[in-house]
Amino acid sequence: MARLLPAALRHIADRYGGDASRIWADGSSGAAVARRFLAFDGVGPKIANMAVNILIRDFHIGLATPMPxxxxxxxxxxxxxxxxxxxxxxxxxxxxxxxxxxxxxxxxxxxxxxxxxxxxxxxxxxxxxxxxxxxxxxxxxxxxxxxxxxxxxxxxxxxxxxxx
Ligand code: SF4
Known part of the structure; x- marks a missing residue:
């Protein structure tokens, strides 16, 4: 985790201009957001799908189909x-x-x-x-x-x- 967390922050800075919410930008599909999570070092298919399901279910983020x-x-x-x-x-x-x-x-x-x-x-x-x-x-x-x-x-x- 000590290695993965800084790597994740660098990825958010480099790829999303420091704004993590751009991972699930308006119009994104659930599948696309899962694919973006998979680009993080240390994130596998289980965590990627789980993270998107949590975004939808608990944070009420509206995503397009295909869903995760x-x-x-x-x-x-x-x-x-x-x-x-x-x-x-x-x-x-x-x-x-x-x-x-x-x-x-x-x-x-x-x-x-x-x-x-x-x-x-x-x-x-x-x-x-x-x-x-x-x-x-x-x-x-x-x-x-x-x-x-x-x-x-x-x-x-x-x-x-x-x-x-
Ligand atoms: S009733 Fe519930 S606890 Fe029992 S086997 Fe079925 S799912 Fe599992």
């Missing part, structure tokens, strides 16, 4: 799989399989929410961090998706059970 993708995150992926929104890939533990599943998550979010795939980002992340835990039993009885969730991959035989 969902940020591929371990909590989001787990929740999509347990909710039955994305089939698991069980055939391999190789890294390429994890990468493919991340891309499949992005494509699935585009299918489900074509106007703004990244809108699914925060709700899924919130479920994953509040109730749908990875390392301990999910709290399905508390989760607001408990009534409809098929709990894919969870069973009474699993180390974590269904959490109900």
């Amino acid at each position: 993708d969902i940020a591929v995150d371990t909590h989001v992926l787990r929740v999509f799989e347990r909710l039955g929104l994305l089939d698991r890939l069980e055939h391999s533990q190789l890294r390429s399989t994890r990468d493919k599943q991340g891309l499949r998550l992005q494509l699935r979010a585009r299918e489900l929410s074509p106007e703004w795939p990244g809108e699914l980002d925060w709700p899924a992340w919130h479920l994953g961090t509040k109730w749908c835990h990875a390392g301990r039993a999910p709290e399905c009885g508390e989760c607001y998706m408990g009534e409809v969730c098929p709990r894919v991959g969870l069973s009474l035989d699993s180390p974590y059970g269904s959490g109900t």
